[in-house]
Each structure stands twice: as structure tokens, then as C-alpha cells.
Amino acid sequence: MTYFARKIGFYLVALWAALTLNFFIPRMMPGNPVDTLMAKLQQRGGTVDPAARKAYELLLGADRSESLFQQYVSYLGNVLRGDFGVSVSAYPARVSEVIGQSLPWTIVLVGMATLISFALGLLLGTVVGWRRGSWLDSVVPATTVLAAVPYFWLALVLAALLSSTLHWFPLLGGYDVALQLGWNREFISSAVYHGTLPALTIVISSVGGWLLGMRNMMVSTISEDYMLTARAKGLRNRRIMVRYAARNAALPSIAGFATSLGFVVSGSVVTEQVFSYPGVGTRLLQAVQNNDYALMQGIFLVITVAVLGANLLVDLLYGVIDPRTRTSH
Template structure:
């Protein structure tokens, strides 16, 4: 019980610090960031409506005479109400609406691809580690090469070969916008289009990520197989498959589970480069657009969602880790 209380306290404090930093960032800009933002917005042809003024007040503080503490409390109040402001890039759309539209695409593509790469890497790494010293070890150099491949390079190669040269897959988009000009819909045809358009982006993530999981699991498997309890299990005459799964793999996978928690948290951020190459409408592309356009409201909202998702994923994986390995709870 003490372990869980300490972990909950730690993550609550971390969340408070992250939100506070998110509040302070626009105020730490040189000059008068509020007036600079308003001038830029007007130059772009925007209309300073009450809704937009509220969005600006959320970013930089509404009342110039209000203390920083009052602005801070107001910021927390609006966040708790789900008000993250209005985007200057996609004016007059609220930031919450933009994030809500982009988040399912990122979770569906990047999340599923990350889970697939983790499973393939863990299973493959456990098998290679169990068969250490045989021809199977030749997989290691290939996995190291895969781990070293940059996302953007692999994405461009896949597009060049399978989209441009062979024409097997589309180059951009999450679905066929010409067949579904009214937007997403619940139909098998639409699901098929999403899977078809998401194949190359998913392959980019899986190929780039599976090598790291495989190599890490293989090394942990080799280390675990030298432990006394594994040697004792083999001496008792237990079936090799039981030794490999119950005694070796179960213990070797623990560090990978901890690493998977961190990776799963960053799923929400998506792969910024991958989504940019394929023009995929996920959160990563939305974040890049906000940075390029100096859209502070959208930038802050995206950072906030990413921060919360990373903390939530790590907290969940710590709970799972503590359940799998009781020693963690005792040491916590």
C-alpha cells in the first residue's frame, strides 16, 4: 500500500509541475508576447472576437492588473473545464476539438504499430536468446541495423519503392478523401481504406522499433538463463518449454515492460516525422503545425495532452510492474 501511495504522490506532483511550466512558458518570452501575438493574428486577417480574446487571455493572462497568482488560478480553472483556447492556425476552431480529431488517428496507427513491434520484438528476442550460440544469433546484426534506421529515411524509402515506383500504396492521407468526401464514417469500406492508407506508416514504425525490443530482450534472456534458479529448473528435469517460458522469459521481460511504459506514453505524440512524410492527420503533425505557425494555444494544448498521456502510461506500467514483481513494492 505504501508503494502505491508514494507513486501516486510522485505523479500528482509531476503533473502539477508540468502544467505550471506550461502556464509559464508564454510569459517567459521576451518583449510583450501578448501584444505580439495579437498583432500577428490581426495581420493574418483574424477577427478579434470575444472568443478569441478569451483564448488569448488564457495564454497570456486576461487582466494586465491581475497578479500572476490570479492568472495561474484562472488557468487551472479553464483547464479543468476543458477550455484550452482557440487555435490561431485553424481559427475559429477550439484546441480541444482539433486535438480530439487528431488523437484517434495517432492512437489507432502509432499505438497499434507500437504494440505489434513490442510483441514481435519480445517473442523474437526470447527465441533468439533461448537459441543462443546457434545460427539464430545471425538475426542480431540485422536487428541492430533496423534499430539504427532513422524514421524519416525509412519512411521516404518505403514511399519511393511501394508508392512511387510500384504504386501499391497511396502516398499521403489517412483514407481516400475522394471516396469519402463527407469525412470518416462507420463502414467496412472506410475501415478498408484506413488500413490500406495506414500500411506504410505502420510498417515504418514496426521496422524501426522492433530491432531495439528484439536486441534488448535477447540480451536479458541470455543473462537470465545463467541465473541459479534457471539452472535448478533444468536440473530438475522440467520440460525445456516450461523453463523457457515460466522461468526465463517471465523474468527477462520485466525490464522491457518498464521500457514499454515509456514508449506507450509517447504514442500520443505520434511520430512527428512519419506523420509529416505521409501527411497523416495525427497529433504529431498537429504539433509540428503549431510550432511552425507559432500557434501557442494549440502548442500548449498538445504539450499538455502529451504530458498527461506519458505520466498516465508510466503510472499504469508501474502498477503492472509492481504486481508482476513484488520485490518492487517491497523496495518502494
């Protein structure tokens, strides 16, 4: 019980630290979200008096009459109420609405691609590690090279080859704009078709790391004494590989799965921008370009909570799977 309480306490402190950084970092950037909004209104032919500017400052949480500490306290209170303010880049929509529209796209894209690359990497790593020294080992360097390739470069290469040259997949967007959004077969098919190429980019970039890690753990596990005992009992090779070797070799990969979500999400920001995918990554870049503090904070908070939550869940599950971790200091 002490182990679980300590883990939960650690992640609560990490969440508070992330919230604090989430508040201060955007305010260290040059510019002001109110100035951006005022410029947009003036471009449309409108005039803004001081009273209107004051109202927008209060609305966007950029009131200069409050100290930074007062803004910080107000920010924490708003976060607890689920109020992230109004978005400048999508004005007058609220941040929660903007995130609610774009988050499902990223969850499906990043979530499915990460699960596919994780499962594929573990499967290939199991086979390659079990048959170490065979021609299958030649697969490892190729996948490792692909894992080292920057996201944006791989995305551009795939877009040029599979979209512009071969016309197998659409180049831009998350769905056919002529369709109406909804849970119907035509729209879902279009969304899957448009999301295949961005997902393929994430899978190709991620699968190599899982394959290499699983392969090395399989080689180490095979040399254990209990593997020799299993062979001495006359068990089938397939059963030994799956139930004895792979089951134990996969533990470090499972522990690292949640940690990898943060890197995949950061990479998806670039991937979504290359393919103009309507996910959180595209919204985050728009927020940075428009000094949209509220939207930046909301997106960072969602990503932070998702990564911390996944890590906490894996840590708790790992403590159940491997009781030895609960006794470590």
C-alpha cells in the same frame, strides 16, 4: 500501501511540473497568436479595430493587461474545467474539438504500431536468446542498425521505395478523401491501407530495441539456478523457455514499455508530417508554425498525461507483479 501512495504522489508532482512547463515554454517563443490571427483576417480583406483585437486576446488567452502569474492561474483553472481555449491555426474551432478530431488517428497509429513492435520484439528476443550462438544472433545487429536510423530518414526511404516506386501504398493522407468519414467497412479499410506505411516505419524503428533487450535478459535468465532445476525435473524445453525464462526476462521490458511511449510519440510527429497523416503530430507542427499557444498546450498536455498515466499504471502493476519493489528504498 505506502509504495503506491508514494508513486501516485510522485506522478501528481510530475503532472504539475509538466503543466507549468506547458504554460511557460510557448510564451517564451517569439510572436503572438493574436497577431497571427489578425494577419489572417487582413489577408482576407477584413479590418480589425482595437475593440475586436481586445476581444480576440481575451478569447485566445493572450490578454496583455494580465500579468503572467494571472494568466498562469487562469490557465490552471481552465485546464481543470477541460477548457483549452480557441485554436488559431483552426480558428474558430476550439482546441478540444481539434484534438478530438486528430487524437484517434494517432492513438490507432502509434498504439497499434507500438504494441506490434513490442510483441514482435519480445517474441524474436525470446527465440534468439534461447538459441544464443546460432545463426539467429545475426538478426540482432541488423535490427539494432534499423533502430538507430532517424525516423524521418526511414520514413522517406519507405515512402520512396514502397509508395513512389512500387506503388504498394498511398504516399499521403490518412484515408481516401472521396469517402465519407464513418464507421463503415469501406472507410475503415481505406484508413488501414493509408496507415500501414506510417505504422511500418514505427515498427521497424522500434522492434530492434525490444529484441536486443529481451535477448540479453534471456541469456542472463537462462544461467539462473532455477533454470537448471527445471531442466533437472525433465520439463519440456518449450515450457521452460516460455514459463520460466521468457516470463522472468520480460519484466524489465514491461517496465520500460510505458517510458518508450514518449519517444514513439515524439517520433510520430515527424512520421505523420512525412506522410501528411491527420494525427496529433501534424496538428502540433501547424500549431508551432502559427504560434498557436492554446493548441500547443492542449496537445502537450494530452501527450504528457498519456505518458505519465502509462508509466504510473506500469509502476503500480510492477509493484503487484514483483513485491520486492515495494520494499526498496
